[in-house]
Amino acid sequence: xxxxxxxxxxxxxxxxxxxxxxxxxxxxxxxxxxxxxxxxxxxxxxxxxxxxxxxxxxxxxxxxxxxxxxxxxxxxxxxxxxxxxxxxxxxxxxxxxxxxxxxxxxxxxxxxxxxxxxxxxxxxxxxxxxxxxxxxxxxxxxxxxxxxxxxxxxxxxxxxxxxxxxxxxxxxxxxxxxxxxxxxxxxxxxxxxxxxxxxxxxxxxx
Amino acid sequence: xxxxxxxxxxxxxxxxxxxxxxxxxxxxxxxxxxxxxxxxxxxxxxxxxxxxxxxxxxxxxxxxxxxxxxxxxxxxxxxxxxxxxxxxxxxxxxxxxxxxxxxxxxxxxxxxxxxxxxxxxxxxxxxxxxxxxxxxxxxxxxxxxxxxxxxxxxxxxxxxxxxxxxxxxxxxxxxxxxxxxxxxxxxxxxxxxxxxxxxxxxxxxxxxxxxxxxxxxxxxxxxxxxxxxxxxxxxxxxxxxxxxxxxxxxxxxxxxxxxxxxxxxxxxxxxxxxxxxxxxxxxxxxxxxxxxxxxxxxxxxxxxxxxxxxxxxxxxxxxxxxxxxxxxxxxxxxxxxxxxxxxxxxxxxxxxxxxxxxxxxxxxxxxxxxxxxxxx
Amino acid sequence: xxxxxxxxxxxxxxxxxxxxxxxxxxxxxxxxxxxxxxxxxxxxxxxxxxxxxxxxxxxxxxxxxxxxxxxxxxxxxxxxxxxxxxxxxxxxxxxxxxxxxxxxxxxxxxxxxxxxxxxxxxxxxxxxxxxxxxxxxxxxxxxxxxxxxxxxxxxxxxxxxxxxxxxxxxxxxxxxxxxxxxxxxxxxxxxxxxxxxxxxxxxxxxxxxxxxxxxxxxxxxxxxxxxxxxxxxxxxxxxxxxxxxxxxxxxxxxxxxxxxxxxxxxxxxxxxxxxxxxxxxxxxxxxxxxxxxxxxxxx
Numbered sequence: 001x002x003x004x005x006x007x008x009x010x011x012x013x014x015x016x017x018x019x020x021x022x023x024x025x026x027x028x029x030x031x032x033x034x035x036x037x038x039x040x041x042x043x044x045x046x047x048x049x050x051x052x053x054x055x056x057x058x059x060x061x062x063x064x065x066x067x068x069x070x071x072x073x074x075x076x077x078x079x080x081x082x083x084x085x086x087x088x089x090x091x092x093x094x095x096x097x098x099x100x101x102x103x104x105x106x107x108x109x110x111x112x113x114x115x116x117x118x119x120x121x122x123x124x125x126x127x128x129x130x131x132x133x134x135x136x137x138x139x140x141x142x143x144x145x146x147x148x149x150x151x152x153x154x155x156x157x158x159x160x161x162x163x164x165x166x167x168x169x170x171x172x173x174x175x176x177x178x179x180x181x182x183x184x185x186x187x188x189x190x191x192x193x194x195x196x197x198x199x200x201x202x203x204x205x206x
Numbered sequence: 207x208x209x210x211x212x213x214x215x216x217x218x219x220x221x222x223x224x225x226x227x228x229x230x231x232x233x234x235x236x237x238x239x240x241x242x243x244x245x246x247x248x249x250x251x252x253x254x255x256x257x258x259x260x261x262x263x264x265x266x267x268x269x270x271x272x273x274x275x276x277x278x279x280x281x282x283x284x285x286x287x288x289x290x291x292x293x294x295x296x297x298x299x300x301x302x303x304x305x306x307x308x309x310x311x312x313x314x315x316x317x318x319x320x321x322x323x324x325x326x327x328x329x330x331x332x333x334x335x336x337x338x339x340x341x342x343x344x345x346x347x348x349x350x351x352x353x354x355x356x357x358x359x360x361x362x363x364x365x366x367x368x369x370x371x372x373x374x375x376x377x378x379x380x381x382x383x384x385x386x387x388x389x390x391x392x393x394x395x396x397x398x399x400x401x402x403x404x405x406x407x408x409x410x411x412x413x414x415x416x417x418x419x420x421x422x423x424x425x426x427x428x429x430x431x432x433x434x435x436x437x438x439x440x441x442x443x444x445x446x447x448x449x450x451x452x453x454x455x456x457x458x459x460x461x462x463x464x465x466x467x468x469x470x471x472x473x474x475x476x477x478x479x480x481x482x483x484x485x486x487x488x489x490x491x492x493x494x495x496x497x498x499x500x501x502x503x504x505x506x507x508x509x510x511x512x513x514x515x516x517x518x519x520x521x522x523x524x525x526x527x528x529x530x531x532x533x534x535x536x537x538x539x540x541x542x543x544x545x546x547x548x549x550x551x552x553x554x555x556x557x558x559x560x561x562x563x564x565x566x567x568x569x570x571x572x573x574x575x576x577x578x579x580x581x582x
Numbered sequence: 583x584x585x586x587x588x589x590x591x592x593x594x595x596x597x598x599x600x601x602x603x604x605x606x607x608x609x610x611x612x613x614x615x616x617x618x619x620x621x622x623x624x625x626x627x628x629x630x631x632x633x634x635x636x637x638x639x640x641x642x643x644x645x646x647x648x649x650x651x652x653x654x655x656x657x658x659x660x661x662x663x664x665x666x667x668x669x670x671x672x673x674x675x676x677x678x679x680x681x682x683x684x685x686x687x688x689x690x691x692x693x694x695x696x697x698x699x700x701x702x703x704x705x706x707x708x709x710x711x712x713x714x715x716x717x718x719x720x721x722x723x724x725x726x727x728x729x730x731x732x733x734x735x736x737x738x739x740x741x742x743x744x745x746x747x748x749x750x751x752x753x754x755x756x757x758x759x760x761x762x763x764x765x766x767x768x769x770x771x772x773x774x775x776x777x778x779x780x781x782x783x784x785x786x787x788x789x790x791x792x793x794x795x796x797x798x799x800x801x802x803x804x805x806x807x808x809x810x811x812x813x814x815x816x817x818x819x820x821x822x823x824x825x826x827x828x829x830x831x832x833x834x835x836x837x838x839x840x841x842x843x844x845x846x847x848x849x850x851x852x853x854x855x856x857x858x859x860x861x862x863x864x865x866x867x868x869x870x871x872x873x874x875x876x877x878x879x880x881x
Contacts, residue, residue, distance in 0.1 A: 019592050023644045026604045030642065033611045034785045034800040063608075065601050067389070102605070123729035127609035127618045150614045150761050151800035153783075179763065183612040196612035198761065198800075214663040285624040290596065391619035391794040394722045520720055530792045533629030534709070540631065540661055544654045544691045544850055547836055548753030548772040551818055556747055 013047045014061050014089040021045075025062035029185060032194030037147040037156035039139065042190040049081040051107055055187040056135045057085075060105060063131075066091035068102040071118075071130075075107030098130065106134045110162050115174050115182050126179035129197075136160050139188045144204040151196070157204055160186050160193060171201040229274050240267040252458075252487025253277055257528060258284030259388075259407045260291075261457050261486055278409075282529045289388075296384070298442040298451050302461045302484075303361055305437040309488075312362050313431035314465055320359025325436065326488070362433040363463045363480065372465060372478040394520050401503055401523060402496075406484060408526030410492045416516040417498035425502045425514030428467035429481065436460045436488050460485045462493035466501045469508050479508065593640040594672040599623055603641035603796070607787060610798035615760030616728070617711050617795040625791065632665055632690060633791030635707035639669065639688050642703060642787070648676045650684035655692035655833065655850035662690070679853045691754075693775040695832045695854040698784035700801065706769040708790035711797065713757045713767040733765045736808065744813055753818070759806045760799055768805075774817045774833045779805040824849045825867035827858035839872065846871060 015021040021044045028040040048057035064070055070092045076082045082105075083094045095101055098117045106112055112134070121129035142161030145168065148154070164170065174181045174197055181197030195201075230237065244251050244267040254266040258281045266284055273279035309325025312318055324330075366372040385400040392400060405413060420427055438458055442451040462483040470476030481501025483493035502516040515521055525531060591597065606620035625633040643649065649669055653662035657679040665688060666677050678684050681696040690707040698704060710716075714724040717735045727733065736757055743751040756773035760766045768776060769788060779786060779799060786799040799805060809815035823830045825846040832854065834847040846867050849855035859868065 019597065020645060022597060022600070023642075026600075027642065027644060030604070030607060030611060031785075033608055034798075063601060063605060065598055067598075067602065068605070124725050125619075126613050126616060127606070129609075131608065150803035151611075153781075153802040179613050179616055183608070196800075198612060198614055214658045214660045215667065218660060218663060218667075282624075282628070286626045289624040290590070292596075388623075389621050391621050393619065520722065524721075529624065530629045533631060533633075534792055535630075536628060537630030537709070540690075541654050541659055542691070542770075543835060544772055544833070545754040545770050547834070547850075548774070548818060550836065552749070552751060552753050556749070556751075559748060 012049055012085055015058070016045055021058070022062040025058045028192050029059060029063070029194070032185060032192050033151070033183060033196045034194075035151045036149065036194055036196060036199040037152060037158050038193070040192045040194075042187075042192055044190075049079075049085050051078075051135075052076060052082045052085070052105070053135050053187065053189065055190045055192060056105055056133055058190075059133050059185060059187065059192075060086055060092075060103065061089050064090040064092040064103060066093075068092045069095045069100055071095050071098045071101035071104040073104070073106045073108060073111070073113070075111075076105055101130050104130050104132045106132060109134045109136055110164060112164050115170055118182050120177060120180040120182060123180065126181070129180065129182055131183050131185065133185045133187060136162070136186060136188045139186065139191050139193055145201050146204040147195070147199050147201055149199045152199070158193065158195070158201070160188065168201055168203055171195070171199070175200055229272070238271060240264060240271050243267040243270050249488060250275075250277060252485075252489055253410060253492070254280045254284055256486040256489060256492060257281045257407055257409065258288065259486075260284050260288040278528050278532050282532070285529050295443065296386075297454065298444055300439045300441065300459065300484075302435065302439055302459065303364070305359075305435055305439050305459075305461075306456075307359055307435055307437040309437070310359055310433065310435040311431070312433045314362060314433075318362065318365065327490075359435070361435075361463065363465070366432070366465065366478065370475075370477065373469075373480060375480070392523060394523075395506070396519060396523060398500075398504070401519070402482065402484075402500060404523045404526055405496045405499055408496070409528035409531070410489065410495070412526050412528070412531075413495035413499055414491060416502070416522060417495035419514065420498050420502050420516045425505065425512070425517040427479075427481070427498070427501045429498055429501065430465045431494070432463040432465040434460065434462045434490055434493065436490070458487050460487065460489050460493040462490065462497045464494070464497040464501060479504070590672055592645075592673055593643050593669065594626075595623070595637065595640045599637075600641045603637055606796045607638065607641065607798065610787070610796045611785070611800055613764075614799055614803050615764030615766040615797060617790075617797045619794055620796050622791045622794040627664070627668070629792035630709060631661060632688070632707040634789030634793075634796070635688050635690070635705050635791075636665060636668065636789075637791055638705045638787050638789035638796060639686060640673070642705075643669070643673055643675060643686060645673075645675065647685045648678050648683055649673075650678050650681060650687045650853075651689075652687070652692060652694070652851075652853075653690040654835075655694070656852040658852065680857075681851075681853055691770055691772075692833070692850060693771060693778045695829070695849070695851040696857075697778075698782055700783040702784040704784055704786050706771075706786065706788045708767065708769045708788045708793075708795070710755075711767055711788065711790040711793050711795040713755075713765050728764060731763065733759075736765060737810075740808060741810065744810070750809070750813060750815075756815075757808050759808060761803050762806075765808075766797065766799075766805075772818065772833060773807065773815075776805070776807045776815070777817065781805075820847060822847055824855060824858075824865050826865040826871060827855045827863045827868070828865040829855065829858055829863070 024043050028042050032040045042055050042058050044058035046054060046057055048054060070086055072083060072094060086092060087094060098104055098113055099119050101118065104118055118130035119128060121127060139160045142159045142163060145158045146155045147158055178197055183197055184195035186193045186195060244263050250270055251263055251266045254269055254277055255261050258266060269280035269283040273283060307323060309327060310323045312322065363372055385397060387400050387403055438456045440456055441454045443454050444451045464481035466479045466481050468476045468478045481497035483496030483500065485492045499516055499522060503519055503522060505512040505517040512518060602621055606618045610618045622637060625636055627633060651662045651666040653659040656662065669675060670677055681694040686703050686705065688705045712724050714727060714735060717739055718724050740750050754772045755767055755770045756776055758766050758768055758776060768779060781802055783801050785801055788797045807815040820834045824832065824834060826848050829849055833850045835850045837846050837848055839845055
């Protein structure tokens with residue numbers, strides 16, 4: 001075995017207060033999906049290996065364990081550090097096929113795979129679908145979308161950046177296969193926005 | 207309206223104190239020790255372990271004491287405790303062929319290798335109350351073979367299998383994951399591993415009645431007791447870091463292998479089928495019932511028409527658990543007055559409308575009589 | 583604050599169990615009205631007595647939450663007291679009877695009269711989560727019906743009620759459709775409470791422990807009670823206001839006063855009634871009502 005370097009997963013910390021931070025992180029995720037488009041704040045302090053952000057790591061640690069599977073996009077697999085960090089702190093199985101993933105962690109959102117590469121669930125069990133956790137630089141500044149549907153009183157705007165150019169079409173296709181579909185948690189730093197499959201989306205101001 | 211009163215908390219506390227008092231009974235009578243329950247009410251302990259699905263004699267005995275002898279309540283206590291225990295992994299499959307046998311009977315052969323061993327059984331006792339037990343009686347020491355574990359007793363199913371007379375056990379799961387209904391909610395149709403787990407935890411009385419019903423023609427499956435064996439087996443756990451299976455301890459189990467109705471097809475010659483039962487501790491009634499119901503639930507597999515209750519997987523698996531059943535039946539004693547008020551109001555309204563229409567009918571005598579009769 | 587029960591985790595459940603429940607809740611919120619199967623655990627209280635609600639509450643509760651527990655609308659019913667004590671002991675969270683102060687409300691059979699607000703979560707205890715269960719006992723069948731959105735059976739049942747009784751004879755657990763897609767059982771609340779579910783600012787979570795299902799209605803979601811054009815959905819109306827606090831348009835309990843037909847109607851939501859009386863509202867029998875119903879507000 002090599003000696004412990006600062007990048008060794010064992011030396012990179014998980015939650016300082018696991019019970020409380022897991023709860024508050026989950027609560028933010030729940031409210032994000034319950035109130036699509038409304039910004040939630042993650043209050044967790046942990047040190048994940050770069051380029052995994054604190055916010056995405058917090059969600060993974062709060063929601064995953066040995067009963068779950070995680071898929072990592074190429075941005076998160078440049079080295080094995082992120083996979084071993086997640087394995088060590090959650091016990092989750094890292095899978096190479098996105099269709100087998102309960103959670104997919106995406107670091108390069110512009111190159112986000114097509115949604116139907118992930119598990120969409122079945123008509124009988126639509127819950128057996130992947131939750132996508134997207135890491136973005138910013139929740140502002142992108143082309144604005146108007147969101148509506150359950151959890152939204154009227155309409156709310158989303159301007160996260162960058163998203164794939166065909167994002168609107170993808171989300172509409174995702175809505176069209178309801179109750180099947182993927183659910184999105186969009187994270188920038190410690191801010192979080194949820195985009196469940198029940199949300200309708202269109203380009204705003206168009 | 208007992209519930210509208212403040213002081214629900216105090217009432218609950220008082221009820222708990224009274225319960226503890228009643229549990230103890232007359233303080234002039236010596237208190238029973240959990241160890242006495244374990245030693246002298248061992249079959250009750252076995253049942254609580256089996257349906258509580260936790261092999262811990264001390265805990266089961268204590269639960270029986272705490273539950274004042276109410277075994278379903280004791281099973282519930284054990285289950286609620288079990289669910290809080292950390293899980294390290296799954297044991298290797300038990301090798302019941304290597305059991306240290308205390309009792310072993312076969313109904314299909316007069317004699318067989320390893321012999322018939324009656325062991326501790328009520329079977330041929332005459333059910334006469336033994337008044338001598340009312341006092342402390344001295345017990346004759348039992349006659350024991352020098353070393354029962356040395357007996358080589360191959361399983362009857364193996365003997366039949368050597369001749370190809372009985373179906374092979376379904377291809378072993380090997381590395382395939384075995385389901386666990388305490389970790390994943392049951393979905394239908396359920397595989398046999400989950401069905402057997404469900405039955406092993408299931409209520410003895412429920413399985414007994416269902417098994418009995420198959421004998422009376424509700425899904426008959428022509429059972430023969432190939433073998434019942436009771437004794438101790440070793441539990442092993444495969445340790446990843448060590449790279450081999452480590453013995454964890456020994457437990458008592460009862461196993462029943464039922465030899466059932468034969469099947470055959472153009473491709474395969476006729477052969478007997480199996481029903482299987484395995485229970486913690488000594489409980490032949492449960493193991494036998496379980497194997498009857500297991501075979502009944504395999505109807506689909508053998509292309510048999512499934513129309514009897516014991517063959518109905520959703521019905522059996524959804525109602526076998528006595529902790530679930532007792533909770534839901536007994537919840538009816540919780541207050542329901544809000545819903546009842548809704549029903550009261552509706553029934554009053556319907557009665558008023560009914561009376562009104564009767565009054566109208568009385569005004570038009572043509573069809574009044576008929577309506578009156580219909581309303582009785 | 584109460585000392586926490588030694589040997590058990592915050593809010594009783596171990597972290598792994600909480601994560602499993604939390605994952606189910608996230609899917610439930612994302613698919614409004616769909617019943618997510620979850621590996622419900624044995625709880626230290628009987629199945630059918632709120633184990634689903636208790637598991638959901640335990641999974642969402644944080645240290646800063648303020649918990650209210652009601653049964654039949656009342657904070658003082660024995661089972662409500664028992665569940666509230668359970669969380670006081672195992673989570674040490676603050677509890678309240680005031681609807682407006684609570685962040686999490688666990689309920690059996692009622693929705694409070696005080697309108698719920700954004701940021702509040704109401705957790706319903708559910709005995710039978712499947713609205714089609716009494717029409718079709720098989721899970722395999724009802725699951726397909728939900729998958730294909732085939733709800734004709736329910737309409738036929740309600741219509742048969744009308745043919746037999748002249749009314750839809752369902753008075754509680756009255757089926758609703760959530761966001762135009764899933765047929766859902768609102769738990770055995772009286773249908774009086776159904777309109778409160780529609781476009782509620784609060785998050786609504788439903789837990790069925792014995793049946794191992796969790797489902798949800800996000801805030802601001804359409805919840806429509808099933809009906810027919812010629813038989814529109816109607817809620818119960820009471821002839822008189824509450825005999826203690828004179829509230830109108832609330833759900834009332836009928837209280838038998840004697841064996842000569844004497845009865846009175848009082849608020850089922852005890853916190854609401856007490857608050858009104860403390861504000862000076864007086865019903866016609868306040869003062870004459872027996873102490874076991876008219877007890878004065880605690881503070």
